[in-house]
Amino acid sequence: MSRVDHDIVVCGGGVAGACAAALLSRSFRVALIEARKPEISLPENDFDPRVVAISPGSRAILEAAEGWPANQDDRIGPYHHMQVHSARGRIDFQASQHGLAQLGWIVEIPVLQQALWHSIENHDAVTVLAPQRIRRFDQDEHRVRIELEQGKAVRCRLLVAADGARSRLRAQAGIGVDTWHYNQKALVAHIRTEKPNRGLAWQRFTEHGPLALLPLADGRSSIVWSQSAERADRLGNWPSEQFLETLNHSQDSPFGVALECSTRHALPLIRRKAQRLTQGRLVLLGDAARTVHPLAGQGLNLGLADAAALAEVLEDRTAEADLDPALKRYQRWRSSASALTGGGIHAINELTFAPGDAGRLLLGLGFSAAGRLWPMRERFVRSACGLDSDSPRLARQTGQPRR
Numbered sequence: 001m002s003r004v005d006h007d008i009v010v011c012g013g014g015v016a017g018a019c020a021a022a023l024l025s026r027s028f029r030v031a032l033i034e035a036r037k038p039e040i041s042l043p044e045n046d047f048d049p050r051v052v053a054i055s056p057g058s059r060a061i062l063e064a065a066e067g068w069p070a071n072q073d074d075r076i077g078p079y080h081h082m083q084v085h086s087a088r089g090r091i092d093f094q095a096s097q098h099g100l101a102q103l104g105w106i107v108e109i110p111v112l113q114q115a116l117w118h119s120i121e122n123h124d125a126v127t128v129l130a131p132q133r134i135r136r137f138d139q140d141e142h143r144v145r146i147e148l149e150q151g152k153a154v155r156c157r158l159l160v161a162a163d164g165a166r167s168r169l170r171a172q173a174g175i176g177v178d179t180w181h182y183n184q185k186a187l188v189a190h191i192r193t194e195k196p197n198r199g200l201a202w203q204r205f206t207e208h209g210p211l212a213l214l215p216l217a218d219g220r221s222s223i224v225w226s227q228s229a230e231r232a233d234r235l236g237n238w239p240s241e242q243f244l245e246t247l248n249h250s251q252d253s254p255f256g257v258a259l260e261c262s263t264r265h266a267l268p269l270i271r272r273k274a275q276r277l278t279q280g281r282l283v284l285l286g287d288a289a290r291t292v293h294p295l296a297g298q299g300l301n302l303g304l305a306d307a308a309a310l311a312e313v314l315e316d317r318t319a320e321a322d323l324d325p326a327l328k329r330y331q332r333w334r335s336s337a338s339a340l341t342g343g344g345i346h347a348i349n350e351l352t353f354a355p356g357d358a359g360r361l362l363l364g365l366g367f368s369a370a371g372r373l374w375p376m377r378e379r380f381v382r383s384a385c386g387l388d389s390d391s392p393r394l395a396r397q398t399g400q401p402r403r
């Protein structure tokens with residue numbers, strides 16, 4: 001078998017893995033192994049159904065990785081205002097009240113992946129192995145030996161598993177996963193409303209589950225409506241007119257009624273939490289480390305913070321021998337971030353799905369009360385925007401992006 005040496009091998013070239021590869025390549029020789037080389041073709045007059053809310057902290061991380069989509073303003077929906085309703089309670093956030101230009105951006109996942117891959121493929125310190133998979137790996141205290149499916153062997157000092165929610169590397173390492181099956185699905189689609197959505201991320205905790213309308217660059221909204229799996233499947237198969245009628249019963253957004261709707265997709269929702277984020281010289285990041293309910297739009301933001309945190313702990317080492325303490329720091333840091341964010345989101349979801357209206361009433365009262373407590377609002381915004389003191393340096397150090 002031929003042998004190739006790299007400092008770090010990243011397995012998985014989704015947004016989290018590709019971002020990690022780009023950031024790590026600033027200080028290390030990196031190989032990126034991806035099962036499917038992304039042949040990204042973006043719909044010309046439409047948006048991909050897979051969109052995510054990217055926080056200002058995550059945008060700063062992507063910019064540091066040279067993976068923020070340039071000249072794509074017509075595909076990116078900024079939002080400066082966020083409004084969350086439950087029963088009669090509500091909370092509002094305005095970016096300008098918190099010294100920010102925007103609270104976030106709605107971006108298609110393939111647009112992010114395209115920008116990151118463009119950055120990586122033009123970088124001398126990154127070797128891309130795709131399409132390619134890892135057959136098995138083993139490690140001692142200094143090295144990881146990786147056998148690829150096509151027979152090649154690769155040696156590295158650190159193996160990063162960014163191979164998604166059902167990570168094979170995590171399973172091969174025997175790292176356990178705590179799993180909660182919500183028995184819910186998120187129904188996602190893009191809708192056109194009477195009035196265009198110009199920069200408001202709106203959410204209501206409806207009797208069926210949280211419904212978000214997120215601004216797309218063309219004035220439409222992307223909806224994410226989490227609800228029982230059975231209901232999401234049913235609504236997903238209805239004719240558009242019937243679906244829109246039901247949607248309009250549940251949404252009272254300032255954009256008026258929904259008039260048109262794209263194809264709907266129902267995605268199963270599962271919370272997962274890896275019991276460890278490191279094992280020897282294997283590190284988990286992104287969805288391989290955890291998945292969270294989408295009601296707060298934080299899953300990928302956590303994954304990008306993982307990538308930046310890993311780069312930070314490795315760059316902060318003063319010597320090669322410092323790898324173990326650096327990995328311990330990563331494990332403590334990112335486990336506690338996952339537990340806080342994942343646990344908070346999980347608790348809100350449980351409350352809103354409590355039988356009857358009590359949970360949503362309580363949540364609404366909580367929103368209204370919290371809205372009046374300035375320090376709490378400020379803390380919440382800093383944390384949701386990925387700009388609090390626990391966020392990686394890269395998230396905090398870049399100036400606030402405009403637009």
Ligand SMILES: Cc1cc2nc3c(=O)[nH]c(=O)nc-3n(C[C@H](O)[C@H](O)[C@H](O)COP(=O)(O)OP(=O)(O)OC[C@H]3O[C@@H](n4cnc5c(N)ncnc54)[C@H](O)[C@@H]3O)c2cc1C
Nearest residue numbers: 012014015016035053163164286287294297298299300301
């Ligand atoms: C309905 C919904 C709405 C969401 N909204 C938001 C949001 O608003 N904001 C937000 O931050 N997050 C959101 N998320 C979460 C977000 O989509 C995910 O967290 C994110 O896409 C995961 O990225 P990743 O790179 O970790 O994993 P993935 O995108 O799963 O990438 C894993 C990569 O690894 C590759 N791979 C897998 N196995 C192997 C192997 N054996 N060898 C080599 N390569 C392999 C795959 O081909 C893939 O490219 C949402 C999720 C859902 C379901």
